[in-house]
Amino acid sequence: MKHVRVNAKTFRDNSGKYINLPTILIERNDEVQVFKQLHEYQIKYYFKSSSWHEKLIQATGLLLDYMEANQTNYTSAKEFFETFRMALYSGTINECGNDPSRLYWLPKRTATADPLVSALNGFSDWLFNEYGASQLNPWREASTYEQKLKWMALVNKSHRSFLGHLDDSLNMTERAKVVRNVMNNRKPIATFDETKAFPENKINELLFEGFRKTRKGISLSPIDQYNWRDIAITILMHYGGLRHSEVFHLWMDDVYPSPKDPGLAVVRIYHPSEGKAPEDFKDPISGRFITNRESYLQLKYGLLPRNKYPASDKLFAGWKEPMLNDGNDKYINVFWAPQKWGYIFMDVWKMYIKQRRLQGIKDIHPFAFVSFHPKYKGEMMSLRTQRESHAKAVRKIGLTVCKGKGTTEHGHRHSYGQRLANAGIDKYTIRVAMHHKSIESQDVYTTPSISTITSSLSKATDSLESGIKLPMEEELESWFREEF
Template identity: 25%
Template sequence: MMVSDSRSQHHLYRAIQGVGRFYDFYNIIYKGKSLAANEMRGLMRQFFEAREYGNEKLGWAPVSKKAAIDDVRYASAFSKFCHDNLGTLSINPYEQKLLQDLNISEHTNYYAEIKNRSKWDMLHHLTPETQLGQGIIGNYSFSPKPKLLKQAQHNDYFPPEKVLPLLANTKNIRDFLAFLILFFGGLRESELFHLFATDVTTPIEDEPALIHLTHPELGIYTWDSPFTGAHKGMRAEFLWGRYQLTPRNRLAIKDPMHAGWKGMMYTHKGYGADFYWLVPQMGILFAKLHRKYMHELRSNATDAHPYYFINVKDSDFGRPLTMSNLTKSFYRAAARVGLRASDPGVNPHGARHFYGHFAASFLNIPEHTLQLMMRHASVQSTRIYYSIDERVVRDAIKRGQQKLYEEIPEFVASMNRMIERL
């Protein structure tokens, strides 16, 4: 997976867990007995049901349908690999269909996938040469369908009225900068830990800071070597050549320095993406604090790594900040404003949901614009934010009523006289 498909450590870790669960299911429920091809047809379906609804004998609690589907796909992919390379029977046979054999719904999904590929796949121009481009669709014989994306619930995002109090109760400048990016830049928490110090620039006074986003391995980077001069290459090359470091998304999942990378819509060559401040004033505030942070803290760290966010305590000063430490800082700040980690939306990812919800409901930003702002590969991921907040509805009604009083007072007067007569 990692070599052929460029899968991350986190993806590999989840795949191993899924195959391990299937192995347990087969040995405990089926007692490891040999199965004929026709007996295996129900095996994957029963495994899926055991994951989704739980299984007392295995000690499994019910999980989400998505988690159950993921485990089916991981086990199916492993079975296909064994079938292709070792000649074993396939537990979940892989079938191919021609485009003309698909139903209307499958046709729609096919064309939507082809269209969306151009937004995230740097090699989408080669699609016509692939089986997908030639209308040959492959899938497993048992392939449960995921639930449709539902509208985001109001409790998915960090409480808007607590955002500024949380910032005001943040104890150090590094955490303040990180929280500004989470709430008003819409980054995922893991994306913070791939930023280099050179990725943040402040063009001129009273202008928002500029933040450069790129793939932690494949992103193009330019650097100077005291021995060999100017270089331009991938970030993975720079990290290894300069610091003998591996990109943080490639570290073992349990390594304290590990930081995941889900991917994003790349809008520039070299796997680059744009960054947008939700409120420009917060970008200006960030720029001012950035100058102070670089002068007082970051510039005093030894040149042992290029990362922007560092530990600021004396015992561990200068080392790259870890996700664990920032998450603890986030919950401590939340506790200072009366929030608990168990409260809806009170987590670092809730800050990203706040960004999307505020942009959609309060700023009325169009859907495809917000897709670019949040760097979603698919607009489907953006649509969950377009359930209008009831407070926005109430405010709109109040504004409409005020407009009635101001622009057509005779209508309001007539309406009031009618009510009085009743």
């Protein structure tokens, strides 16, 4: 079935509000139309994250491609989904490099394929309940072995859940008795991923050489000599532990001097929609100050919170629902590690403000980080633009841009977590500093790298008593002499 992905605005009533979501257009009976059932399913779950909707669209598109390429090769929905799932995990190209289906799919990793299968499971279940359609991946009675595995998984999930103590053990036992006809592959388990943290011995060079600007034959002033915007963003990630996307929810009013120490920067990242709004704008109808940021953005600037734009929009910035430090005003606080970088950030921030003023940036939105490109001057800076700027700075100081080496923007958060762990900070404090809801969430950031473990074991080995010989050492030496 021919199809194309589009962004759609859906109006559900006579108001001016609409739901902006990606969806799929299909060609049926020589007529192009919205994939109605898919769109209904998305509208029902419109509150889900942008990544959830993008994954659903991707999975559905792959399913439609596979259906188009294999119209006569299956007799039931169940059989079709079994072969589709096999194609996802194993690819469609044979050992000779041929693929009569013309799909030419390469095998997908388990971590990539599993979410696609899960997305289609949910959509298929909804179609079954709403329209009586055949389930692609129906439930069946689990074997004894499968029941044990699922029960253990449910118990483990319950223990990790914030409200896990409310789970009913009898209900979990009943749920363990059924499994999907087609189950996800078991993921390979690793203790850690090697070196995701940005190298600490390169951070100063990145900040003040990588983001340094030069013009041939022209001597630049201190304000023009550096990209203070990207230096500020990198400090927030590296020494403040913020996620890359969180930085782009910062407003100009969210940075201010500490009342107790004017040289120290206080930085807060408010919830994109429910966070407390500045008290400088009143509702034209009620005459009261706007209390939340979504209403503030809409009424004063005609904008949405950045996490509510489609993921394909340059204004989009994700929000992973971190644990807030304040439940009333709804914000997370940046905890500097070490604290001296809170003072350095304040100086960098002041230079950035001066740079904005010199560029003539107008007050067209409240967001802190803006584009200086002549064509987009003053507009909200996109994540892609900053990502490219960061990569350019990394290459400038002689490093390769690679997630596995910690040299992407996310490597700075890993560095922050490693720094706290190496300083002996307890895991509960690290949890708060990194705004994790689960205590286990920090493990990926604080687990020691292979090089750290190797170094520790080497030191421990050197400290052992020397001179120890294996009991058979003399026999081994004699054997080697005879053989060689």
